[in-house]
Amino acid sequence: MQARPVDELTEKEARAELARLAEQIARANRAYHTEDAPEISDAEYDALKQRNLAIEARFPALKRADSPSEQVGGALAEGFAKVRHKVRMLSLANAFEDEDVAEFDARIRNFLGLSADAPLAYTAEPKIDGLSLALRYVDGILMQAATRGDGETGENVTENARTIADIPQRLSGAPEVLEVRGEVYMSHADFAALNTRQEAAGEKTFANPRNAAAGSLRQLDAEVTRSRPLKFFAYAWGEHSEPLAETQMGAMERLKALGFQVNPYTTRCDGPREMLETYRRIEAGRADLGYDIDGVVYKVDDIGLQHRLGYRSTTPRWAIAHKFPAELAWTRLEAIDIQVGRTGALSPVARLHPVTVGGVVVSNATLHNEDYIAGRDSKGEAIRGGKDIRVGDWVQVYRAGDVIPKVADVDLARRPGDAVPYEFPTTCPECGSEAIREEGDSVRRCSGGLICPAQAIEKLKHFVSRAAFDIEGLGAKQVEQFYRDGWIREPADIFTLRARYGSGIQQLKNREGWGERSAQNLFDAIDERRTIPLDRLLFALGIRHIGEVAARDLARHYGSWAALIAAIDLATPAAERQRQAEAAREAERRAAADEGRRAQLKKAADAVWAAEPEIAKEARAAWDDLVGIDGIGATVAQSLTTSLTQEAERASVERLVAHLTIEAVEPIGAVESPVAGKTLVFTGTLEKMTRAEAKARAEALGAKVAGSVSARTDLLVAGPGAGSKATKAAELGVEVIDEDAWLALIGGA
Ligand SMILES: NC(=O)c1ccc[n+]([C@@H]2O[C@H](COP(=O)([O-])OP(=O)(O)OC[C@H]3O[C@@H](n4cnc5c(N)ncnc54)[C@H](O)[C@@H]3O)[C@@H](O)[C@H]2O)c1
Numbered sequence: 001m002q003a004r005p006v007d008e009l010t011e012k013e014a015r016a017e018l019a020r021l022a023e024q025i026a027r028a029n030r031a032y033h034t035e036d037a038p039e040i041s042d043a044e045y046d047a048l049k050q051r052n053l054a055i056e057a058r059f060p061a062l063k064r065a066d067s068p069s070e071q072v073g074g075a076l077a078e079g080f081a082k083v084r085h086k087v088r089m090l091s092l093a094n095a096f097e098d099e100d101v102a103e104f105d106a107r108i109r110n111f112l113g114l115s116a117d118a119p120l121a122y123t124a125e126p127k128i129d130g131l132s133l134a135l136r137y138v139d140g141i142l143m144q145a146a147t148r149g150d151g152e153t154g155e156n157v158t159e160n161a162r163t164i165a166d167i168p169q170r171l172s173g174a175p176e177v178l179e180v181r182g183e184v185y186m187s188h189a190d191f192a193a194l195n196t197r198q199e200a201a202g203e204k205t206f207a208n209p210r211n212a213a214a215g216s217l218r219q220l221d222a223e224v225t226r227s228r229p230l231k232f233f234a235y236a237w238g239e240h241s242e243p244l245a246e247t248q249m250g251a252m253e254r255l256k257a258l259g260f261q262v263n264p265y266t267t268r269c270d271g272p273r274e275m276l277e278t279y280r281r282i283e284a285g286r287a288d289l290g291y292d293i294d295g296v297v298y299k300v301d302d303i304g305l306q307h308r309l310g311y312r313s314t315t316p317r318w319a320i321a322h323k324f325p326a327e328l329a330w331t332r333l334e335a336i337d338i339q340v341g342r343t344g345a346l347s348p349v350a351r352l353h354p355v356t357v358g359g360v361v362v363s364n365a366t367l368h369n370e371d372y373i374a375g376r377d378s379k380g381e382a383i384r385g386g387k388d389i390r391v392g393d394w395v396q397v398y399r400a401g402d403v404i405p406k407v408a409d410v411d412l413a414r415r416p417g418d419a420v421p422y423e424f425p426t427t428c429p430e431c432g433s434e435a436i437r438e439e440g441d442s443v444r445r446c447s448g449g450l451i452c453p454a455q456a457i458e459k460l461k462h463f464v465s466r467a468a469f470d471i472e473g474l475g476a477k478q479v480e481q482f483y484r485d486g487w488i489r490e491p492a493d494i495f496t497l498r499a500r501y502g503s504g505i506q507q508l509k510n511r512e513g514w515g516e517r518s519a520q521n522l523f524d525a526i527d528e529r530r531t532i533p534l535d536r537l538l539f540a541l542g543i544r545h546i547g548e549v550a551a552r553d554l555a556r557h558y559g560s561w562a563a564l565i566a567a568i569d570l571a572t573p574a575a576e577r578q579r580q581a582e583a584a585r586e587a588e589r590r591a592a593a594d595e596g597r598r599a600q601l602k603k604a605a606d607a608v609w610a611a612e613p614e615i616a617k618e619a620r621a622a623w624d625d626l627v628g629i630d631g632i633g634a635t636v637a638q639s640l641t642t643s644l645t646q647e648a649e650r651a652s653v654e655r656l657v658a659h660l661t662i663e664a665v666e667p668i669g670a671v672e673s674p675v676a677g678k679t680l681v682f683t684g685t686l687e688k689m690t691r692a693e694a695k696a697r698a699e700a701l702g703a704k705v706a707g708s709v710s711a712r713t714d715l716l717v718a719g720p721g722a723g724s725k726a727t728k729a730a731e732l733g734v735e736v737i738d739e740d741a742w743l744a745l746i747g748g749a
């Protein structure tokens with residue numbers, strides 16, 4: 001799907017899109033970081049993050065409280081003890097183009113107040129595609145190893161780390177306290193051998209070396225980790241009782257002297273030109289390294305400057321990851337299959353002649369939707385120069401350290417003479433119901449609803465998934481089996497399973513794969529989930545557009561299931577009216593040629609509301625309240641009201657809820673600091689740091705920095721030459737302090 005250019009978005013569209021992006025990114029993070037099983041490609045993920053950043057840059061006011069640009073990694077997996085990091089473990093900002101590197105240099109000079117020709121050195125080193133690990137040594141003895149987790153708290157994997165040969169158990173000549181950080185990874189050869197062994201043993205194989213490394217390190221049984229050939233490169237440090245060196249290069253040498261592996265391709269560079277040369281050299285040697293790298297990391301060499309530059313919410317200002325472009329290959333498209341998803345979406349899947357892309361054999365790829373196959377985007381505009389995709393075509397497959405590959409291009413010169421345009425089905429291949437494509441939707445959907453077995457099964461799978469009810473022993477496979485046998489047709493049936501079959505556990509025992517013990521465990525696991533937080537329940541229902549983030553927003557707003565349902569019922573007539581008004585407006589918009597007429601028609605559409613005084617005030621208020629929730633918006637609200645008031649669907653939800661105790665959800669906490677939550681203004685000349693640096697420090701401590709003084713200002717930091725702002729602050733009774741007092745307040749220079 002071709003996304004709309006960010007600078008064409010209206011504020012309303014931007015808000016809705018930020019919500020959607022938060023959703024998609026949260027989901028990808030969970031799959032990738034928590035479950036080691038990514039669902040989208042890295043390139044696709046990076047594109048989502050970039051777009052989110054671009055929209056936030058254009059509409060700073062719309063930035064969400066739970067913005068993905070403020071988060072690192074994913075939730076911790078269950079079963080590990082938690083380790084709170086003394087120094088946060090962060091992510092890296094990305095560069096994709098050469099210009100981004102020059103800009104990175106310019107930004108740093110600007111921040112530090114350095115002229116364009118002042119010397120400024122960097123290091124360039126391969127970005128290892130593994131997972132980061134923090135090793136804590138006290139008096140030279142390895143005491144603790146922790147994964148990054150969400151950056152604040154990681155998983156304790158000490159015993160697992162002790163099994164890795166590259167990780168020294170003892171250091172001599174190290175500072176009293178030293179936390180060494182680096183990347184755990186697996187070589188290509190070890191990865192291939194591991195997959196062969198896994199396959200022979202009938203165990204799951206890994207999609208790529210990164211997943212294999214992450215899955216192997218994060219094992220509850222360290223003996224499993226021992227059997228996996230993991231390696232480790234050191235490249236950073238956390239808490240340390242004395243400095244390692246004055247430069248990044250020096251620190252790497254010191255780490256090497258202490259007995260760590262450091263990457264031999266790390267190079268000192270005198271500026272962007274040398275950085276790009278090093279990037280090209282590392283990229284050219286990539287295939288011969290024997291392990292995966294996904295880019296080059298540049299870091300300011302001078303550690304003193306690194307300290308001054310400091311951090312944004314999730315990334316250091318003094319480093320950036322320059323990513324390699326995605327990997328591509330050509331192969332033949334053998335067939336197009338249609339899969340039916342949870343919301344009835346018909347998704348076309350390309351069956352490919354197997355081809356190796358970036359070290360992974362690819363035989364399926366997504367084709368997105370019917371427009372994509374036809375060579376159009378959702379607006380009807382040409383993509384790929386308008387080339388359609390046909391069975392028999394040679395297609396370009398695109399992958400970037402990822403799992404679901406895509407078809408990016410078609411070679412018309414190699415198109416077989418008898419190839420015909422693909423005809424997208426207009427009935428559901430699973431249940432035969434009509435498949436409808438609504439105005440403005442790029443996806444065709446099966447209209448069968450709950451009678452469509454594909455939708456019912458996908459809904460159930462979603463219901464029991466990790467982020468939803470997470471019922472131990474009831475995975476996708478079991479759900480399919482239970483559905484086929486007619487034991488579970490809808491979520492409520494899960495909670496009556498024991499009542500219906502429990503007395504005769506015999507029945508379950510007689511089935512493939514179930515014993516007395518596992519049946520009993522399943523019933524117990526189900527009982528454990530009879531109490532469920534409201535947000536999880538909402539997410540589990542699998543309503544279109546309601547992902548984890550929207551579910552949490554709704555749960556926080558309404559507090560209880562009863563309040564939510566009451567509000568929805570109340571808002572529904574208004575929702576319907578709104579839908580009609582929008583449909584009218586949309587139809588007119590398409591008909592209207594010129595501005596004047598459009599305005600006239602907009603008025604007419606607005607009149608739909610005006611002409612309906614019987615839509616009670618409360619309905620309107622309930623609707624406004626719903627769409628007013630930060631991050632919800634009309635699309636989510638419509639989906640929620642439509643699905644929860646649709647008769648069969650509502651009945652099914654009511655049957656489910658009757659078995660549950662639903663818990664309220666608490667709001668999130670904030671950073672603790674003397675300026676957290678306060679609004680600050682800087683004015684005059686600061687002498688110890690640039691304005692940018694001061695602002696960054698304040699924001700890192702949870703303060704908001706405003707450009708002008710108002711009644712909402714809590715504190716004015718005024719350097720010499722402060723003018724009208726200081727006067728205004730005095731008038732408003734706002735507290736004014738100087739730079740030294742400011743430094744003292746935030747804990748020194
Ligand atoms: N496919 C998906 O669904 C999905 C989801 C989430 C994240 N991702 C991928 O994960 C990455 C984003 O996650 P991220 O927050 O870990 O950011 P990142 O991988 O872009 O950068 C930060 C990480 O780089 C690693 N690193 C490797 N070599 C390094 C070196 N020499 N110096 C410093 N750091 C080095 C560290 O582990 C560090 O935490 C991206 O590549 C993204 O595409 C993919």
Ligand SMILES: [Zn+2]
Binds near residue numbers: 429448452453455
């Ligand atoms: Zn169907």
